[in-house]
Each structure stands twice: as C-alpha cells, then as structure tokens.
Amino acid sequence: MLALDNGELVSAIELKSINSSFGNNANNRAEESIGSAFDAHTAFDENLLGSSSIPPVMGYVMIVHDCPDSRIVGRGVRSAHFPIDPDFEGASYLDRFLLLCDRLRRKSLYQAVWLVFANPEDGVAYEPSTLLSYDKFIANIVMALGVHRA
Numbered sequence: 570m571l572a573l574d575n576g577e578l579v580s581a582i583e584l585k586s587i588n589s590s591f592g593n594n595a596n597n598r599a600e601e602s603i604g605s606a607f608d609a610h611t612a613f614d615e616n617l618l619g620s621s622s623i624p625p626v627m628g629y630v631m632i633v634h635d636c637p638d639s640r641i642v643g644r645g646v647r648s649a650h651f652p653i654d655p656d657f658e659g660a661s662y663l664d665r666f667l668l669l670c671d672r673l674r675r676k677s678l679y680q681a682v683w684l685v686f687a688n689p690e691d692g693v694a695y696e697p698s699t700l701l702s703y704d705k706f707i708a709n710i711v712m713a714l715g716v717h718r719a
Contacts, residue, residue: 572626572714577619579717580710581609582628582681591639591662599669602629606678626713628681628706629673633666635686635693663697670701681709 572580583605587594606627613624633639639662647653656668663686674682683706687694696702 577621578625580626584630586632588634627679629679630683632685635688681706
C-alpha cells in the first residue's frame, strides 16, 4: 500500500500473511520482508522515489495463522558453516515470526511493524507483543508522516 504526495512517496506499507506450509514459507516471508525494505532504502538513497529529502515511512504488517502447525518447533535449524543464532533454537514458527518482526523494527528496516496471530476457525486474534501492536504501528506511522507534513 503506497501513499504519495505530489508524486513523492511518503509511505509504503507491506501487508503479508502466512496460513500454511510454514516449513516452506517462513524463510520466504523473512527474505521478502528484509529484501523489500533494503530495496526501498536503496531506491531512496539513489533518488528513485522522488526528490524528497525525507525517506518514506516504511510499515510492515504480518498476520500468522495460529494453528497446531505454526506452534510446532521448527525442524532443526542447521548450518554447515556457521553457528545458528541461539534465539532460533527450539523456537516454534510463531516464535520465529515474533523474532523476525521485532528485529525488523529494532534494526529500523521498518518504522512501524504490526504482528497478529490469528485463528479464523475460532475467531481469536491477538498481538503477541505490545511493541508490535496496532496502536504502536499507527502511532509510528502518524508520527513519521507528521515529519513529511511539517
């Protein structure tokens, strides 16, 4: 979702979800989120997003299906050459998405990140972290857009 002001990109929000095949798709979602942010930052640095001297506000929304498959501790993470980040040892797919989204925010790849775990079968949705909540997401978007308006 893009927001433009007189041809200038002021905000880009990526909307993602994962519903099944966690073993196949979790790494793809991580790569997409990091790659999209890196591409946007690079495009801004190369003046490909307009002439604004203020970078666009980057937002990321992830909805993960909370189900037995996403609660399974992922098959052993392994690397032939380097040690594995201990945070991922023994982590379920839900845990891994929480780690991913928290790191996307902390590393400032995205200024605003909202993470939701949802089970459509029983209608339950929840935010696993107050730092990755809807309220924080909107507050960060509004604050950063305020800089563009000033």
